[in-house]
Amino acid sequence: MKISHYDACPECDLLLNLVAPKIGDKAHCPRCGLLLSRPCKQxxxxxxxxxxxxxxxxxxxxxxxxxxxxxxxxxxxxxxxxxxxxxxxxxxxxxxxxxxxxxxxxxxxxxxxxxxxxxxxxxxxxxxxxxxxxxxxxxxxxxxxxxxxxxxxxxxxxxxxxxxxxxxxxxxxxxxxxxxxxxxxxxxxxxxxxxxxxxxxxxxxxxxx
Amino acid sequence: MQTKANALSQGFIRCHDCGYLVKIVNQPLSCPRCDSHLHARHPHSLQRTTAFLLSSFLLYIPANIFPIMIVNQFGAGEPNTIAGGIIELIDSGMIPIGLLVLVASILVPSLKLIGISLLLLCVHFRWQVNARRWTTMYRVIAFVGRWSMLDIFMISILVDLVNFSGIQIIAGPAATAFAAVVILTMFAAENFDPRLLWDTQQDL
Incomplete structure (x- = not known):
């Protein structure tokens, strides 16, 4: 039931391969442009x-x-x-x-x-x-x-x-x-x-x- | 990074509360990570959004024709509608602030009502549009909605501060209607599911 290497865009439901951006980087959805994540230090x-x-x-x-x-x-x-x-x-x-x-x-x-x-x-x-x-x-x-x-x-x-x-x-x-x-x-x-x-x-x- | 498929068509549901992606096997009812109910799209998104939208359209009328606050100066009451307050600010030379209130209290609520109506029509009639652009419009609508509370907070400050024997400011009946419009349109935006815009596009 658990799938860890996929993610989905919350606003356009595009199935994405899970990529964890580096700290300071931003991940945007390639289809609708939504900011998916922007990890922060500590x-x-x-x-x-x-x-x-x-x-x-x-x-x-x-x-x-x-x-x-x-x-x-x-x-x-x-x-x-x-x-x-x-x-x-x-x-x-x-x-x-x-x-x-x-x-x-x-x-x-x-x-x-x-x-x-x-x-x-x-x-x-x-x-x-x-x-x-x-x-x-x-x-x-x-x-x-x-x-x-x-x-x-x-x-x-x-x-x-x-x-x-x-x-x-x-x-x-x-x-x-x-x-x-x-x-x-x-x-x-x-x-x-x-x-x-x-x-x-x-x-x-x-x-x- | 990009696949070409909707998560739902591949049998995945993203949890609305915690963002966990779950493979649907025999319709699991709750998210394994946060226990909330799983649903591929907001349940009854169109119906709920329409209901909130129609109520806010109705309340938008009293919000604009009745006075939102009344300035009582030495016994003589001077009622102020939303538009009246803005004209007064601009007349007295406070143009930037006047424009700010104009945007927050008139442009944002009315464009929001129109925008959500368009989004609903687009999904309902399966208009073939640039879904990315429409999703951006949805995002803007959802983001700016709360700023319309500006007028309501301002009234609460003015009513509190200006309360002397000679001069008094009291809130008018439009305040309740306007607060209701802001909150109902926020609910409407929250219940609209932008993924429906993508579901109805045929050439993706």
Whole structure:
């Protein structure tokens, strides 16, 4: 049942001979041009380190004020979460939930999952939930929208510049750092390699029992 | 490196979740590597994509005619539609930002709706096209979709920050509709299987 020297393109289903590109090289599908793989040096170590950094940064990014605003002597500051609360109080519960999921909960779950997975792989510890974590992380990927949120902050600030004084807070700097870290994490996390390692751990564990 | 065959026609299924290639023997139900259900193509891809697409077409109308946010200044409310907000930005000289919002909130959602419709029609009517080009179009659609959330996040920031006794910004009914459009089109793109574009080409 198991075939290891073939691969298939996920987007055009072309049957390919399995070629593992060297580190720094890219493999593209010859028929549809999809980027098939781009292996990264020390994928597991890097992902583990970046996940720890991201997890730590998540807290200042969420707990410290991002933007301070002053209009006619009245001051106010905004957090990621206070935006959700404000929408909720306006009666926009559905939108508030979407914003909460895409900008707070999913990024947190994503970083925790990648921390758990890369940690287990780094220490060679099998865990029967690894497979589930990997699948959840894979499906969550698209719904983590930190960089979109960053752009919204910029647009909102530009809109407010005319009528208010703005002050950028430490929360915003932490948020920018968090985006840099998650982007690097996406680049260094080689899913195929992770799956292979999980499979190995699983088989070894199965034989031991 | 290149063979000339579809994996499915050679009896292989690539796991949708972990990318493992499995030789089909007596229809195995789950992937040996990650336990998820195996299916050669997304199940009911066309039906599901059509359903999500039609719902987003419907919601696209209220999203554009109702105000997406209302600026209350000293008791007088000034409703802003999506297009109105962009015109205001451009009028006040913030042209790059205005164009950015124009792309994210108007061009991307509408081109996405048209693009997914074309992809569905192409597969349904078995149009003979340059499949590589159409796959690229699909990839672009799937990639840009999330950026339309820009307006929604911006509203959550503005509603939160501008909340004083003299001036207030509140979210309008179009916000819910617009968020729904963005999410439904993302679901539509996720459910569309680009491999169907290749399956319907005869001269491969």
């Amino acid at each position: 994928s597991i170590e890097r992902s583990f380190a970046l996940s720890i950094a991201g997890f730590i940064l998540f807290f200042p990014a969420n707990l410290l004020p991002m933007v301070g605003i002053t209009i006619m002597g009245n001051a106010n500051t905004g957090l990621l979460f206070s935006g959700v609360v404000a929408l909720f109080n306006d009666g926009m519960e559905a939108v508030a939930i979407v914003v909460f999921l895409a900008s707070i909960l999913f990024p947190l779950v994503h970083i925790v999952l990648s921390l758990l997975i890369s940690g287990h792989l780094y220490f060679n510890r099998p865990n029967r939930y690894l497979v589930h974590w990997m699948r959840w992380m894979h499906h969550l990927d698209e719904w983590v929208m930190l960089e979109v949120y960053m752009l919204s902050i910029i647009v909102a600030c530009v809109k407010l510049m005319a009528l208010a004084q703005l002050k950028l807070g430490w929360g915003l700097y932490a948020f920018v750092a968090l985006i840099v870290i998650t982007t690097l994490l996406t680049g260094s996390l080689d899913e195929e390699l992770f799956w292979q390692r999980i499979h190995q751990l699983r088989e070894r564990n199965g034989n031991a029992n």
